[in-house]
Amino acid sequence: MGLKISVIGTGYLGAVHAACMAELGHDVVGVDTDVLKIEALAAGRSPIFEPGLPELLVSARASGRLRWSTDIADVADADVHFVCVGTPQKPGEYAANTDYVFGAFASLAPHMKAGSVAVGKSTVPVGTVPRVLEVLQAGVCEGVDARLIWNPEFLREGFAVKDTLTPDRFVYGVEREFAEANVARLDEVYARALAAGTPRLVTNFATAELVKVSANAFLATKISFINSMAEVCEASGGDVVALADAIGHDERIGRKFLGAGVGFGGGCLPKDIRAFMARGEELGLAESVEFLRTVDATNVRRRSRVVELVRDVLGEDVVGAPVAVLGAAFKPNSDDIRDSPALDVAERLVALGVDVRVHDPEALAVARAQRPGPGYVDTVDEALVGARVVVLLTEWQVYRDLDPADVAEQVAGRVLIDGRNALDRQRWAEAGFTVHALGRPTIPPAS
Template identity: 50%
Template sequence: MKLTVIGCGYLGATHAACMAELGHEVLGMDSDMDKVAVLNSGKAPIHERDLDDLIAKHTASGKLSFTASYAEAAAFGDLHFIGVGTPQQPGENAYDLTHLFSAVRQLAPRIKNPAVVAVKSTVPVGTAPRVRDLLHEFAPAGDAIEVAWNPEFLRESFAVEDTLRPDRLVFGFESGHSWAEAVLRQCFEKIIESGTPTIVTDWATAELAKASANAFLATKISFINAIAEVCEASGADVGQLADILGHDARIGRRGMRPGLGFGGGCLPKDIRGFMARAGELGADQALTILREVDAINNRRRERMVDLARQQLDGNLAGKRITIWGAAFKPNTDDIRDSPALAVAQKLHELGATVTVTDPQALDNARKTHPELDYVNDPIAAVQDADLLLHLTEWPQFSHVDPARLAARTATPRVIDGRGTLNQITWREAGWTVRALGRP
């Protein structure tokens, strides 16, 4: 097939590369000329496992190319995926659909033949009819354009794997639009034939799928972190307790990771957007639980600051604190709503000198937090530190020899916000160790 992907950020660039991997001819479209140039040179604009290799492979083969022209994209194929960002509105919980509707308005007047427009962006339920109406109003092809909803369920740092080997596919259609379903089934034929469950549903159900999944995952993380608060008060070990709960098949250990909490561009935004839309629909009481999920997550960051203050005898002013981690999770350079940087910023505001290190995210962190100090090497970063905070669980950090670090610090004290450091090894190397949710 010949298909386009409108919007080549984290979602769009990954989807475009993976569709080329499935054998399709793909044209990615983005209004950012610099990004288009980077992609056409065979490189990814973000750090994502395996994505650079796929883009390099398929730009070289000719299956994948990128443009900044809506006209070129509209003429290229009859299946158009839209994967633009839908961030949180400034000062509000609701989604900002500016980029989505802008893309639709610019694409529509250039679609002259029957086509399927498949939206992957996460949106509030009820958006699909508005997209259809805009397309039918402004496109020369009119009502020969069919709208499908095809939500993504990608995990950052596993996005390529989750696109090529997803645990499910969801197609949402307006009733009676079998042509759009046939087109999407042809597009994803290899994935469907591999046995991937494929759910065909209506627009509203498909629109709710991604936000509902993220709301549940956020609830699971905040639940175990609420238990971690009780563990700290009682002397219990939340890591072992999570293992105990995880052996129950109804609960499961996967995704239930106690620690500093979640961040990124999806979970925080989606639970807030979900709450906002529920309120508009008059169903906000049904989602009261999500307000507490969000509050628990934010409390973990406050708890880390409190622990740092305790370890430094109640006074942060003038103290040197090293933070391992800037990305919101390992194997990405994404710093959106990063718990590590939120803690770093607060410590800086309280008078500490904060040095941050991260294998991939320092360039992004410098742009948004120029007030912090940055060092590339995690060992050099602890020089003369009064306290070390482990806030993003990069494997590299767990492999550092704590005995080698101890002599560099002013005082060998560490707080493990992710629960992945070997406490016994660190204590034997002379460190005072604290960890969220553990004795």
């Protein structure tokens, strides 16, 4: 028998979590203030591109286990309340904006019932959760205990459904009061995954707050490390892909996240490492997180390198030169354009006067609405025809599958800049292209 669950906030995290909780057999209500988003979800339509989510929304709707509302009062009978609101970067600052988190818990508190548990899933700066607990304690009705547990999410965009239903670990941050009961209740929620052997770690609040940002800081560091090595390879004639393969065989290092290229983006890694820096400085630990400034700077520098390559290829004929940019989303299998390296590069090229033609299989609608600067085209052919340079910036499979010989017949200049080291350079060279790839020697066209 499933529990009654509420999910407050139905963005990327909340929509996925609500649908997955219903899939696990729980009775779920998702709540958000965005009327259009709730209407779409209620109709079984996903507001984001995330593989597997549309199917879950349809099946959950048919089962009757998932409903959506704009009224926070509809959470009142829930046993467990998941708060899944965002913590975006503050405008003009590195710090995270936690206003939505405190607002959500303040709105939830009067509707908690005796025995119910509030569960925070948002990524917050260390030291936030005790203040969240104070908000709950101040807002719950008389006779209701403010029970709180922090359960950070570890979702990868493009794999969020899998990561929710079959995660690689659970982390529960608890206080001493109600700790045993809170853990037991959350164990009920995740019973299926726990029975399958998913590890579960119980920590204090501070550790739970630090887990997600620490993981993201480490992954970002690994990416920027290999991109720093790419810069060395470019200067010395080395091949960063071969280098990554070689060091990746060391089991202490591993090959994952050693893909050199235009760098990371999205709604997590960039803002999380910046928020980590800001919080470290607030705690008087600026030196402890100073390395993250180098990580961030290296990441941004790789985008500049792509722009430099395009400018070098075009020479003095930059203004009006047609350039195909393949990719707008920050990664494949997502329509998320937050801090997208691809769009950053495209916008910088537009500023130089380049005739930029951006294509993406899924992110065009959101890109046109939120980042209207570059020219967007609906098909790959529209991007390629007459282009003097082809720039791959998001490694969608549709771009990996392009036939270089066919592309050669469409473009005006046979120059490829592979910003993700995702394509078969030799095949493109055999089709007559000069191939530039970050951190690798340039390959001239085959004679």
